[in-house]
Amino acid sequence: MIKIENLTKKFGSQIIxxxxxxxxxxxxxxxxxxxxxxxxxxxMKAILGELICDSGSILIDNIxxxxxxxxALRYLSFVPQTPPPLKLSVAQLCEYSxxxxxxxxxxxxxxxxxxxxxxxKEHKKPFYKLSGGMKQKVLIALALARDSKTILFDxxxxxxxxxxREKFINILKSKFQSHTLIFISHRVSEVQGIVNRVIEMxxxxxxKDSEV
Ligand SMILES: Nc1ncnc2c1ncn2[C@@H]1O[C@H](COP(=O)(O)OP(=O)(O)O)[C@@H](O)[C@H]1O
Ligand SMILES: [Mg+2]
Numbered sequence: 001m002i003k004i005e006n007l008t009k010k011f012g013s014q015i016i017x018x019x020x021x022x023x024x025x026x027x028x029x030x031x032x033x034x035x036x037x038x039x040x041x042x043x044m045k046a047i048l049g050e051l052i053c054d055s056g057s058i059l060i061d062n063i064x065x066x067x068x069x070x071x072a073l074r075y076l077s078f079v080p081q082t083p084p085p086l087k088l089s090v091a092q093l094c095e096y097s098x099x100x101x102x103x104x105x106x107x108x109x110x111x112x113x114x115x116x117x118x119x120x121k122e123h124k125k126p127f128y129k130l131s132g133g134m135k136q137k138v139l140i141a142l143a144l145a146r147d148s149k150t151i152l153f154d155x156x157x158x159x160x161x162x163x164x165r166e167k168f169i170n171i172l173k174s175k176f177q178s179h180t181l182i183f184i185s186h187r188v189s190e191v192q193g194i195v196n197r198v199i200e201m202x203x204x205x206x207x208k209d210s211e212v
Contacts, residue, residue: 001025001149002047002180007056009042009204016042017053018204026149029181029194034201040184041081043201044154049079060150077143081154081184083127083135090130090138091123103145111141114171115164131183132159139170157190165190 002024005041009017016039024030032040047058049065049072058065065072086093097103109119115137127135136159143151157165172181172194183191188198200208 001061003057003059004047005057007043007046007053007058009039009046009051009053016204018048019056020204022199022206022207022209024180026180026184027178028197029191030183030197030199031188031191031195032184032199032201033180033186033188038201040201041154044078044152044182044184047152048073075149076152077146077148077150078100078152079136079139079143079154079156081158083132083139089124090119090127093127093138093150094119094123094142096120097142101146102143107145107147108141111144111171114139115141115167117141133164136160136177137164144171144176145176148179150182151176152182152201154184155186156183157185157187169194 003024004020004022007017007020008015018039020043032043034040041053046053047060047065049058049069052066060072060076063072088096094103094105094108097108098105112119116136117137122130122134127138130138136156140153143153157168160168164179169190181194183195185191195212197211198208199206
């Protein structure tokens with residue numbers, strides 16, 4: 001369970017997260033929407049322990065991700081909005097993920113195949129030289145292959161072609177029914193049939209929170 005209480009984050013004098021309260025129960029499928037700049041990615045980074053907030057608290061299964069990041073992230077995977085500009089090859093990136101998270105390479109290769117990306121063909125390429133959509137496929141496959149209890153997706157399909165988008169959604173529908181899934185997306189239609197809760201953010205506030 002993710003428990004967020006009175007969370008405030010400022011950048012300079014700008015309030016980005018405004019005394020936010022949010023609980024996400026195990027197994028929930030949550031869509032977080034909101035205009036550009038609403039604070040969605042900042043909230044994700046805070047959950048991942050990448051950001052120190054000004055006040056309030058976040059607990060992931062009772063673990064504070066800032067104090068004990070390693071344990072908090074043990075059951076959490078993340079697909080970032082902006083792929084990092086890694087010089088590692090696809091194979092090296094997979095190796096890194098395998099060594100740090102005990103992922104199985106075959107699992108990664110199978111998810112890549114399901115998303116129409118051939119590991120065989122692409123594994124020697126530096127990650128940063130892949131197209132935007134290919135990077136997203138690699139990051140999605142790495143996150144899915146970890147099979148962690150909770151997966152956060154920050155606009156994961158923004159660069160995917162329609163076929164890959166459909167395949168990604170079908171994988172989630174068929175294999176991730178019991179996981180906690182949190183999506184940031186502008187495309188409600190695409191996650192319809194998966195999400196059971198829709199949260200809308202505006203200027204660092206949750207302005208709508210409804211079950212669907
Ligand atoms: N590292 C940062 N330094 C300063 N301002 C930031 C930083 N990260 C985000 N912001 C600002 O916080 C606001 C919310 O950003 P973000 O959470 O990325 O929005 P969203 O993901 O909802 O589009 C924006 O105004 C953005 O400019
Ligand atoms: Mg964002």
